[in-house]
Amino acid sequence: MTDALGNFVRFELLPGNRYDTIGVAPLIKGVTFKALLADKAFDANWIVEEMDDRGTKVVISQRPKRKQPREIDEEMYKWRHLVENAFAKIKEFKGIAMRAEKTDRNFAAMLNLCMAVVNWR
Numbered sequence: 001m002t003d004a005l006g007n008f009v010r011f012e013l014l015p016g017n018r019y020d021t022i023g024v025a026p027l028i029k030g031v032t033f034k035a036l037l038a039d040k041a042f043d044a045n046w047i048v049e050e051m052d053d054r055g056t057k058v059v060i061s062q063r064p065k066r067k068q069p070r071e072i073d074e075e076m077y078k079w080r081h082l083v084e085n086a087f088a089k090i091k092e093f094k095g096i097a098m099r100a101e102k103t104d105r106n107f108a109a110m111l112n113l114c115m116a117v118v119n120w121r
Contacts (some may be wrong), residue, residue, distance in 0.1 A: 006083065011027070021042060044081055093110075093117075096111065
């Protein structure tokens with residue numbers, strides 16, 4: 001998760017064989033925000049419904065087969081590149097890009113360290 005400026009806020013480490021959407025609930029728990037910007041992978045009904053319940057603006061590119069398409073703010077969606085850039089910055093670290101750490105604890109520690117360095121720059 002990043003803030004509006006593309007700075008890292010938090011992350012949820014997931015197993016490699018699961019959908020990314022399972023990490024959303026623990027990631028957003030206890031966090032308030034005005035808009036959720038995400039790509040098609042996060043176009044799940046339960047995510048959209050929870051954001052509507054919270055009063056959060058949903059800016060997610062939709063899957064083509066969505067039965068009830070939603071309007072998205074095209075200008076705000078352009079800001080999603082900040083999230084993509086943040087991930088590109090941590091992938092500059094070879095150990096993260098190659099997933100070189102053997103344990104989840106060590107990989108999470110490396111992610112925290114890399115995120116701190118990126119946010120510090």
